[in-house]
Amino acid sequence: MPEILKLKDTLNLPRTDFPMKANLPQSEPRQLAEWEAQRTYERVLEARAGAPVYVFHDGPPYPTGHIHLGTALNKILKDMVVRSKSHAGFRAGFIPGWDCHGLPIETQVEKEMGGRGSADPVAFRKKCRAYASKYVDAHRVQFKRLGIFARWDQPYLTMDPHYEAVIADTFLTVLERGYVYRGRKPVYWCIYDRTALAEAEVEYKDHTSPSVWAKYPVAPGAPAGMPGPDVAAVVWTTTPWTFPQIRALAFHATLDYGVFETSAGPLLLAVGAVPQFAAATGITVGKELGRWKGRALEGLKFRHPFLDTTFPAVLGDYVTTAEGSGIVHTAPGHGVDDFNTGQRYGLETYAPLDDDGRFLEGLPEYKGKTIFEANPFIVGLLRARGALLGEGKLSHRYPHCWRCHRPVIYRATEQWFIGIEKNDLRGRTLEAIRGVKWMPSWGLERMHSMVAERPDWCISRQRYWGVPIVIFYCDACGERLEDVSKLRHAIPFFEKEGADAWYAHSPEELLPPGTKCRCGAARWRRETDILDVWFDSGSSHMAVLTGGDSRWPADMYLEGPDQYRGWFHSSLLLGMAARGGAPYREVLTHAWTLDEHGRPMSKSLGNVVLPSDICDKYGADLLRLWVASQDYTADVRMSERVMSQLSDAYRKIRNTFRFALSNLHGYDPARDALAPGEMLELDRWMLERTADLAARCARWYESYEFHRVFHAVHDYCVVDLSAFYFDVLKDRLYTFAPRNSARRSAQTAVEKIARALASLLAPLSVFTAEEVWKYMPRRPNDPASVHITLFPRPQELATGLPEARIRKWEELAGVREAVLKALEAKRIAKEINASLEARVTLRAGGALGGVLREFERELPALFIVSQVALAAPAGGAPGGDGAGGLVVEVERARGAKCERCWNYSERVGENSEWPTVCERCVAALQEITGARIA
């Protein structure tokens, strides 16, 4: 018994303190504290001093209570991009930002103060600022928890004084260059928040609208051959409140319109719309009395059903018969198509509403009511005048305010715009889009068509929490001060005090002393509108990319697909207008996060998964692995199943590292590493394969295909290392004398492989890679953190093993598979259990037979069996081509089981000093004891 124990003591069994169980939720916060204490983010940059810079520019999220899974996906991907560039040798920093102005915070502050009340703008803005700061802090804590390396102590905030000054200055620049104009146009308007909204500030949701069919009699005096006063045109609308604002009926030039005899009298409508009209109203439609092309009806006059006015038929190519009557109710003050048509025909842009959406004029039935209140009263008016043909409800997608989630309307108001046609901004932008690398490539077309079709940009908002539009009007004559150099006088005030200066100082203080209007007066009134928040964030490249490690333009912007109309878009337009170029060279887009059934996450569905919950349950590294495992160019799904699968994958990778580390106990690379030429060929082959893996991973990192890296590394751990190489290596590592060169050869390979994998994985699982690094044997000049390392260079891993030898090892791996199958058959037949109980006989001729003879001594270890014999091909056939002729025979191994290495040998017992041990172990023991003596 003591003898056995002593024998076991002569083995080199695995030994490490690297824990098998990760306990990430507990260990990660400690690691974060350590990185912070050691300023690792800064150390990484210092280590790349003098290296070429890679400029990533962070898109600023809106600071809210907690981050969502999509936010985490976004930030983690950004982190992976920046880190992978750093490991690839670039100096790559990450300056995080937040988009701090805007309505949600303003609304909350209002709520807290019980309405905007009489608070002066400066005090109000101070409150908003405090609120935003609070949320930024909360956000930052959560982002840090995800293991994101960034300049967290110096982020950029759109509410920073300097940033606010840049925004105001950018506005003046685009004003100076002639892009800005003041105009009256229909814009999205929220009557609850009493402000204009940008296209990017509306969201489409289901909404139930009234659906109204009404008729407009033809006005007397129509030319001969046209419908007469007994005929009425049919219109359909879901916005009855626009009846008072109607200024035309729009027809399509090439559609057929007919007058039909109906139970409601002779009616004019598109021929193709008759069925849906009849179905919706229950009106019986009889014979057709006449037919005209829409073009022929242009100019025909109609009477208003309840106002004393007439208006014309006009043409519009947006008219269809898909819905309604094929005749579109046209109110130029309340629709984009309507407005454009109105401009062509010289119609009035009539929008008699106040900011709350109340009618300022009109009949008593609706005057003073809000538009939504007025709907039923206007329908009542139609009914009373006999103009109502049908009425119902329609549930459809309708634009809503993304701040308050209530329906918005189009309303023509006086606003500030950036003209997309000014200085050919559109054409030049379209040109610049072609010079940007869009990933995936469909981004080019998407951005291109968006810019090709977009209207002018409404940049003004009637709010307080933002950057004021730096414009002054003469108090005496109302003229606008046009001298931009005088307007710029306000910028230093912004630099110093932030945009609050606009409200804290008098116009005369903000302007150069003695600034006079052309009319001679010197008293000024300031503009009260502020800029669209998309103008704020769209200016970020000018506020942040100011040189050094942050040159302009950025190498990359990386956001979700919604940013084609958001930040990618506003940044591009401002880049073109203010700097004459696109602010980015590459734009990478990720897709959406969905639940396990492929549905978007929403509170109402109750399927929201929070990053913080994942971190608490699994750890940030697993959340990061989730990001890394999926092809983010398509929608990514989150579920329990996916996370548990990732846990398994993680454990496998972790244990593979653990095995490597536990077999490097006492190994010092500087002292013990073997030169490639001294290594065993199997070990050299594995280093070649690792070099190949490193090369492929480097390419995948370059194309930001993180999921390929993850899968390749995982498969390598599972298939090549755990199931093959490490399994084969156990015998050599455990039973050979510690300093035996064959064992050192294995350790040399294992150390290089583990170190390579740690670096390759470092951008993905940042915590675990660092943990592994701590347990790795140190080499001279090793950095303190794995995140400072460079990716393994294939040429450093490769050992110069000739291609022909590699081919042979691959052939042997194929033979091994055949042997394993044969072993399994014997296991099922209960003839053997452990593979070491087997003796394998291989019969192969030809080239394969030659290879087997060449590697005969390696084969038992490779198959993990005790004995391998080579024999002539079955049936004496010459065995033409390689593996085709291979026959594997398995029988029980001969001899006795060695007590020490468990291999079977006929020579156990030959040595009297160690009678229970095989000849290999005798040699090992002599080597060990000899070394002890020496």
Place this chain on the structure above:
RNA sequence: GGGCCUGUAGCUCAGGUGGUUAGAGCGCGCCCCUGAUAAGGGCGAGGUCGGAUGUUCGAGUCAUCCCAGGCCCA
């Protein structure tokens, strides 16, 4: 309604320019080991490549249409 995107085994992914019985890992089932042990190893069963038409000697790969889902817009 329009534009764009996605749809390969239960899950996560591979499958240049169309060409043998569509691959991998995980999971699952069965088995082995007990010197990586709340580990490790082996074998095996899983797919009409969303559907339908075409083009072709031949299509997961090309075309058209349809279905489902997503993003954006009307």
